[in-house]
Amino acid sequence: xxxxxxxxxxxxxxxxxxxxxxxxxxxxxxxxxxxxxxxxxxxxxxxxxxxxxxxxxxxxxxxxxxxxxxxxxxxxxxxxxxxxxxxxxxxxxxxxxxxxxxxxxxxxxxxxxxxxxxxxxxxxxxxxxxxxxxxxxxxxxxxxxxxxxxxxxxxxxxxxxxxxxxxxxxxxxxxxxxxxxxxxxxxxxxxxxxxxxxxxxxxxxxxxxxxxxxxxxxxxxxxxxxxxxxxxxxxxxxxxxxxxxxxxxxxxxxxxxxxxxxxxxxxxxxxxxxxxxxxxxxxxxxxxxxxxxxxxxxxxxxxxxxxxxxxxxxxxxxxxxxxxxxxxxxxxxxxxxxxxxxxxxxxxxxxxxxxxxxxxxxxxxxxxxxxxxxxxxxxxxxxxxxxxxxxxxxxxxxxxxxxxxxxxxxxxxxxxxxxxxxxxxxxxxxxxxxxxxxxxxxxxxxxxxxxxxxxxxxxxxxxxxxxxxxxxxxxxxxxxxxxxxxxxxxxxxxxxxxxxxxxxxxxxxxxxxxxxxxxxxxxxxxxxxxxxxxxxxxxxxxxxxxxxxxxxxxxxxxxxxxxxxxxxxxxxxxxxxxxxxxxxxxxxxxxxxxxxxxxxxxxxxxxxx
Amino acid sequence: xxxxxxxxxxxxxxxxxxxxxxxxxxxxxxxxxxxxxxxxxxxxxxxxxxxxxxxxxxxxxxxxxxxxxxxxxxxxxxxxxxxxxxxxxxxxxxxxxxxxxxxxxxxxxxxxxxxxxxxxxxxxxxxxxxxxxxxxxxxxxxxxxxxxxxxxxxxxxxxxxxxxxxxxxxxxxxxxxxxxxxxxxxxxxxxxxxxxxxxxxxxxxxxxxxxxxxxxxxxxxxxxxxxxxxxxxxxxxxxxxxxxxxxxxxxxxxxxxxxxxxxxxxxxxxxxxxxxxxxxxxxxxxxxxxxxxxxxxxxxxxxxxxxxxxxxxxxxxxxxxxxxxxxxxxxxxxxxxxxxxxxxxxxxxxx
Numbered sequence: 001x002x003x004x005x006x007x008x009x010x011x012x013x014x015x016x017x018x019x020x021x022x023x024x025x026x027x028x029x030x031x032x033x034x035x036x037x038x039x040x041x042x043x044x045x046x047x048x049x050x051x052x053x054x055x056x057x058x059x060x061x062x063x064x065x066x067x068x069x070x071x072x073x074x075x076x077x078x079x080x081x082x083x084x085x086x087x088x089x090x091x092x093x094x095x096x097x098x099x100x101x102x103x104x105x106x107x108x109x110x111x112x113x114x115x116x117x118x119x120x121x122x123x124x125x126x127x128x129x130x131x132x133x134x135x136x137x138x139x140x141x142x143x144x145x146x147x148x149x150x151x152x153x154x155x156x157x158x159x160x161x162x163x164x165x166x167x168x169x170x171x172x173x174x175x176x177x178x179x180x181x182x183x184x185x186x187x188x189x190x191x192x193x194x195x196x197x198x199x200x201x202x203x204x205x206x207x208x209x210x211x212x213x214x215x216x217x218x219x220x221x222x223x224x225x226x227x228x229x230x231x232x233x234x235x236x237x238x239x240x241x242x243x244x245x246x247x248x249x250x251x252x253x254x255x256x257x258x259x260x261x262x263x264x265x266x267x268x269x270x271x272x273x274x275x276x277x278x279x280x281x282x283x284x285x286x287x288x289x290x291x292x293x294x295x296x297x298x299x300x301x302x303x304x305x306x307x308x309x310x311x312x313x314x315x316x317x318x319x320x321x322x323x324x325x326x327x328x329x330x331x332x333x334x335x336x337x338x339x340x341x342x343x344x345x346x347x348x349x350x351x352x353x354x355x356x357x358x359x360x361x362x363x364x365x366x367x368x369x370x371x372x373x374x375x376x377x378x379x380x381x382x383x384x385x386x387x388x389x390x391x392x393x394x395x396x397x398x399x400x401x402x403x404x405x406x407x408x409x410x411x412x413x414x415x416x417x418x419x420x421x422x423x424x425x426x427x428x429x430x431x432x433x434x435x436x437x438x439x440x441x442x443x444x445x446x447x448x449x450x451x452x453x454x455x456x457x458x459x460x461x462x463x464x465x466x467x468x469x470x471x472x473x474x475x476x477x478x479x480x481x482x483x484x485x486x487x488x489x490x491x492x493x494x495x496x497x498x499x500x501x502x503x504x505x506x507x508x509x510x511x512x513x514x515x516x517x518x519x520x521x522x523x524x525x526x527x528x529x530x531x532x533x534x535x536x537x538x539x540x541x542x543x544x545x546x547x548x549x550x551x552x553x554x555x556x557x558x559x560x561x562x563x564x565x566x567x568x569x570x571x572x573x574x575x576x577x578x579x580x581x582x583x584x585x586x587x588x589x590x591x592x593x594x595x596x597x598x599x600x601x602x603x604x605x606x607x608x609x
Numbered sequence: 610x611x612x613x614x615x616x617x618x619x620x621x622x623x624x625x626x627x628x629x630x631x632x633x634x635x636x637x638x639x640x641x642x643x644x645x646x647x648x649x650x651x652x653x654x655x656x657x658x659x660x661x662x663x664x665x666x667x668x669x670x671x672x673x674x675x676x677x678x679x680x681x682x683x684x685x686x687x688x689x690x691x692x693x694x695x696x697x698x699x700x701x702x703x704x705x706x707x708x709x710x711x712x713x714x715x716x717x718x719x720x721x722x723x724x725x726x727x728x729x730x731x732x733x734x735x736x737x738x739x740x741x742x743x744x745x746x747x748x749x750x751x752x753x754x755x756x757x758x759x760x761x762x763x764x765x766x767x768x769x770x771x772x773x774x775x776x777x778x779x780x781x782x783x784x785x786x787x788x789x790x791x792x793x794x795x796x797x798x799x800x801x802x803x804x805x806x807x808x809x810x811x812x813x814x815x816x817x818x819x820x821x822x823x824x825x826x827x828x829x830x831x832x833x834x835x836x837x838x839x840x841x842x843x844x845x846x847x848x849x850x851x852x853x854x855x856x857x858x859x860x861x862x863x864x865x866x867x868x869x870x871x872x873x874x875x876x877x878x879x880x881x882x883x884x885x886x887x888x889x890x891x892x893x894x895x896x897x898x899x900x901x902x903x904x905x906x907x908x909x910x911x912x913x914x915x916x917x918x919x920x921x922x923x924x925x926x927x928x929x930x931x932x933x934x935x936x937x938x939x940x941x942x943x944x945x946x947x948x949x950x951x952x953x954x955x956x957x958x959x960x
Contacts, residue, residue, distance in 0.1 A: 252951060261931050438690075442667060
């Protein structure tokens with residue numbers, strides 16, 4: 001088997017033990033490639049565990065700039081005896097294995113069709129004088145980064161600069177890490193020079209782009225969007241969103257003179273209390289949100305119905321993970337779509353936003369607060385673990401300083417004083433959105449009673465069937481108004497006229513972009529529509545009608561988006577072909593390409609027969 | 610319940626408070642509860658307390674859960690915003706509302722089913738956090754709206770109207786509040802307005818979590834022999850520790866009781882609680898002693914009422930969170946949005 005040779009286009013996978021401090025070394029490796037101007041797509045594959053279980057970090061190096069997961073591994077760094085066999089088995093024929101050769105291999109499975117490269121990471125790090133065992137464990141990780149740098153041709157100056165940035169001001173750590181890096185680097189230069197056909201060379205494909213995780217970006221978006229109250233309950237994979245909001249608030253929202261906070265973050269006793277606090281705060285006029293995942297969404301159902309019916313602004317970030325039940329807490333899925341769209345008992349419909357990456361997570365986070373206050377209803381920002389917890393290469397975040405917050409239809413004390421009429425649930429403007437007042441606004445005008453029980457247009461308790469249906473009908477019309485306010489779908493026309501279309505959304509986008517290109521290269525041209533919100537724009541129905549058949553790509557078992565489209569747009573299910581990926585790993589271009597190509601060949605065969 | 614609307618006109622000679630409001634200005638819609646319901650007496654006491662404290666009605670936010678008690682916020686303070694939330698969830702909604710605007714007075718109204726069963730978790734946690742609020746539990750030991758099931762505060766051995774005996778141990782919200790660090794804990798009886806009104810006034814003046822457990826007999830389902838939440842039982846077993854008088858901030862205070870029988874506690878907002886002691890050795894500023902005393906008395910079937918514990922220097926959630934003095938709901942883009950220049954710096958950190 002000829003060893004693989006590739007420049008700026010291969011996949012490196014690190015197999016580590018959770019809690020061994022490998023994460024920052026792995027990230028250092030990925031950032032070094034980025035700093036050389038080559039795009040990377042990284043995926044953390046981690047267990048629901050703090051210490052001891054296997055964890056992986058996959059780095060796809062793509063000179064072409066593809067950001068989806070590729071599938072397959074070209075070079076593995078197996079540092080975890082527990083998973084050695086499967087880690088080795090995953091390597092592409094002709095690939096490489098870089099292992100710690102401090103102890104001789106005894107009994108581990110090896111493959112004759114891959115190149116085995118041994119570097120004594122442990123021995124090298126143990127040789128560093130004046131270090132304690134815990135330091136040496138961490139430095140061992142830097143040794144393998146150094147070895148990789150030599151094998152792949154990474155620029156040491158770039159790595160030095162990153163180490164310098166990471167340990168700013170801590171001279172001892174900068175020196176120690178620099179030494180460890182060179183121990184690995186020099187060993188390879190001396191013993192394994194030219195042994196690896198995979199190379200990274202300087203490029204200019206990264207530009208101004210940033211490398212950021214979706215939860216971090218969404219937390220920042222909530223700061224920019226003016227959120228002041230965050231109530232949450234810890235749950236993977238959403239926790240880092242609340243923590244990011246906290247960190248960004250500490251940076252930007254603390255009064256320098258007094259040290260007082262222009263925000264309030266409460267770690268609630270459970271998800272029900274978290275959403276209750278969000279509603280109380282939203283009712284009282286702050287922009288408030290919670291971040292959670294599927295099990296939290298299940299628990300919050302009653303309050304979602306309340307907020308829908310009593311018309312209270314709220315923002316919910318759902319960082320989706322594998323369900324049902326506890327499911328796969330540390331794996332990704334898009335499987336809360338129907339749960340969120342129709343959340344709570346009775347007839348409800350909610351507004352969902354589907355960001356494709358961290359940049360859109362930032363934008364939609366900020367926009368969701370405008371939408372919540374304008375529409376006086378919960379807004380679900382439907383992220384997933386893949387977007388939320390992985391660093392993604394994306395365009396820099398931007399903000400227009402002339403932008404103001406849309407506080408929606410809020411009646412002020414001055415307007416009440418001037419005699420403006422107020423009826424809480426009356427459709428005055430014909431857009432089905434009523435006016436609201438905040439508690440404490442005016443001594444004698446504007447008070448009303450908020451309730452989850454049936455009420456009339458004047459917020460008075462009513463068991464009249466007409467009063468009830470009037471409100472329920474208006475709520476449906478309000479969703480029509482929402483269509484024009486939520487982010488529009490993004491269309492992507494094929495180079496040649498196509499009878500087939502593809503509908504996709506969220507974290508599938510990166511893999512889909514690549515699949516469009518690879519399919520086109522084989523003469524399969526497909527039009528694309530990326531869904532960015534529910535309720536669906538009319539353009540979605542038009543898109544479906546404009547094609548013979550439409551693929552719907554999703555990361556769940558039950559084709560939830562497809563069902564929502566069929567249900568809400570009244571479309572014939574026969575027009576659709578469902579492509580589903582739901583094993584908990586991020587969907588890949590290879591998978592999409594294969595699935596679409598297979599279905600098309602079946603269709604062609606059937607047509608020929 | 611009555612269905613006859615109250616006349617809008619009222620006697621010109623009705624007494625007015627310092628703001629020029631009469632009692633009528635603190636009333637709400639007509640109650641839909643049963644005639645004679647203890648809860649209506651509590652609503653009346655709330656009206657009286659707000660009137661006497663010269664509160665602007667619109668500066669109060671009323672928040673409740675689900676149940677007979679939770680319906681009552683519609684029946685008082687008609688000029689206040691109300692929020693009749695989900696079952697057992699009043700505390701979380703109130704907490705969020707309080708975070709949004711620290712300048713309003715938050716009145717949480719709940720019942721024993723709402724607080725001691727489905728909402729026990731939220732009851733506990735809002736107290737732990739020290740949310741600045743008045744939390745009133747209108748406690749009748751029974752589910753009224755669903756017609757007479759025992760609630761979690763029903764005493765062991767007490768009889769239901771249908772004849773069943775409660776085998777479960779009761780949850781005592783007052784004891785629980787003390788354990789959880791509540792800084793104002795009182796129990797009263799809906800049939801004793803003279804005790805209840807000042808306790809509500811004291812709770813409103815208190816700048817932390819104030820819990821009032823008010824025994825409020827259910828005339829339909831829990832007012833029979835064998836019940837320990839009936840008018841008769843509570844009247845016979847009511848053991849009042851003290852009578853309090855609330856003296857607002859800036860008023861001159863004179864002590865006109867005999868030394869040793871009166872204690873004066875200055876609250877953080879400048880108001881004074883003047884306690885006339887009815888039980889010589891009861892000290893309402895000693896949490897541990899209060900807890901022991903309550904256990905002893907309740908074992909004897911006595912209903913201890915009055916101001917049971919007060920910490921005159923409470924800390925509230927806003928102090929813990931170090932939030933700014935201005936209500937968060939009044940901050941706009943200028944205070945909240947870091948802007949594009951800051952974002953450029955943020956971007957640089959992610960390269």
